Amino acid sequence: MSSCAACPVRDLSFCNALSDEELDHLNRVSSDVSLTTGQSLFDEGAPADHVFNVTSGAMKVYKLLSDGRRQITGFLFPGDFLGLSTRDAYAYSAEAVCSTQLCRFNRQKLEHLLRDFPKVERRLLGIANDELALAQEQMLILGRKTAKEKIASFLLMLSRRAKKSGSQSNPIALPITRTDMADFLGLTTETVSRTITQLKSSGLITLLPGNEVRLESLEALEDMAEGE
Amino acid sequence: MSSCAACPVRDLSFCNALSDEELDHLNRVSSDVSLTTGQSLFDEGAPADHVFNVTSGAMKVYKLLSDGRRQITGFLFPGDFLGLSTRDAYAYSAEAVCSTQLCRFNRQKLEHLLRDFPKVERRLLGIANDELALAQEQMLILGRKTAKEKIASFLLMLSRRAKKSGSQSNPIALPITRTDMADFLGLTTETVSRTITQLKSSGLITLLPGNEVRLESLEALEDMAEGE
DNA sequence: CGCTCAGTTGATCATTATCAACTTGGGTGG
DNA sequence: CCACCCAAGTTGATAATGATCAACTGAGCG
Structure with a gap:
């Protein structure tokens, strides 16, 4: 009980x-x-x-x-x-x-x-x-951001969320498949995969074993997420 | 007062x-x-x-x-x-x-x-x-619908909204510019304009003087909005 | 009368989708 | 314990939707 x-x-x-x-x-x-x-x-x-x-x-x-x-x-x-x-x-x-x-x-x-x-x-x-505020943020992402900006925004969102609920916010857990990320961000799995590869090669993130992602520069990611 | x-x-x-x-x-x-x-x-x-x-x-x-x-x-x-x-x-x-x-x-x-x-x-x-339910519907529109489906969904939304608040729901008032429609649907003004022209030529809608739009077939528009 | 802004239309471009092949990794059964 | 299998992910080649750039039209207003 x-x-x-x-x-x-x-x-x-x-x-x-x-x-x-x-x-x-x-x-x-x-x-x-x-x-x-x-x-x-x-x-x-x-x-x-x-x-x-x-x-x-x-x-x-x-x-x-x-x-x-x-x-x-x-x-x-x-x-x-x-x-x-x-x-x-x-x-x-x-x-x-x-x-x-x-x-x-x-x-x-x-x-x-x-x-x-x-x-x-x-x-x-x-x-x-x-939730409404989150939904409005998501509309901005879906309607007006590029693939790169979408992925960056998404990773930051997960990080902030983890912090809010007391989990570790930097190497973040990513229990979400490429397909789910794609369907959340209005992309395809291939584009998600390619974009993550790009972020990886430009040194902004590192993929760790166990489906974890380390955000190498919050600042750079935030700039990217806002299209700056 | x-x-x-x-x-x-x-x-x-x-x-x-x-x-x-x-x-x-x-x-x-x-x-x-x-x-x-x-x-x-x-x-x-x-x-x-x-x-x-x-x-x-x-x-x-x-x-x-x-x-x-x-x-x-x-x-x-x-x-x-x-x-x-x-x-x-x-x-x-x-x-x-x-x-x-x-x-x-x-x-x-x-x-x-x-x-x-x-x-x-x-x-x-x-x-x-x-509002949350509306926002979720909008996310579906922004993330997964084509330009044609977006415009059809939008016109139907205006019609339903007008009905709900007691205004006439078929020739609907469209006080909204192409630019605003574009920024609502995640498109450009050019695409909005072209898509509306297409809907017009396929007989689904008629533009009336005074920024009004007549929806010629709710059913056909609904099918289009749902991608059927 | 002409100016401005919204809207339309055309030509071309680019981002992302699509189609396809291949790799990787985790789990299961032999 | 190993080998296989399948799902997830990656990468490549090509296509298409919608963006961009540009020119033009027309309506409202000073």
Whole structure:
């Protein structure tokens, strides 16, 4: 039986708006979910019965066109909330990037609980606003940046994110395939691969064993990401 | 002196969560703003002292790269809220697309008021979620659709939006320049112009005097927008 | 009346996609 | 334990979509 009070991401997540006692109420409507790499959590259009919180691992959320073209709209890491922007049906599909644990809430029950805890609602509004800001940044990347700028922006984003959640932010973990990076950045796997090779040869990054990347010059990468 | 109770967009906006009496409190912290075409409301990075609600006209919000490349992240129409996704500083610039009226709220005061009106907070959360869903749709458009699909999606979006706010949804008003469309869709003005010409010659749309566009077949446009 | 800006159209270019072959590495079964 | 297998990644050659550069049109406005 899981305990919210002992949750490893409690400090990162929306639940940190609650006291220990209040957390008990939340605990009663939550359960755990475990996913293996590539396993689907839900599909776009399915009835949105639950919302989730990532506790370990990583998720990707994406939208598909009928011919198979895919746009990954976000990656979610420990502490991230999954299920905002959802009314009756999920607006996107969600899938595990690697072995991932989530905690699951019944949507109805959680919404009912929210009425007693306006603090949590305020926190969710803040989270939604942060996600909106991220989405706008991503639109700038997708609509106006070159392949090089996109990759640089992406690596920096991962680094900042890692720092925010207390992981090491310089040699960063890159559990994401070229295909997923491509579908996130509006490129093809080949272009991603070539661009990373370029960054490597120009000395801006180094690929380390175990899917890690060392950013050799944050400053140079930031300039590149902003097109300077 | 403006009156929230007589506001033309009251039904469309976040304020509709309030009773007449509660609306008085809101009234006291609001004032009116009038902008002419092209006039700037605020710039990215400026201290975010106010939030706004569009009452008539249309706004665009955008982000810039240092070399002048621009990504418009959204157009705002009567009833739309402006200032979500903002913490201390505005995350984007905002400018009037045509002659536009807004009502303005002091951020601090509004946030203070929110504590007394959790209904409004819930409403804002809903609005933020809707915006997130729109943003995700836009990412799909920017990252994975062709020029033709982008233009078709955009015209349909305008039509749906007009319907939602009670305007006529078929010959749609298009107060937006080719340049702005291009910066919204990640294209150039030339490509927008050529693509619209193509849609026109294939009989899917007709340009009418007064910047109106008639969508000749919603179904065909929808198929095109989804890449079918 | 002419000026300016938005829009259109044409010619050419370049970035990135596409198609294809090959390499690498991790996991599994013989 | 080794060898094989498959998926992910890399690299190369060519193609295509949309960008760029340029000239021209037309409408609104001083």
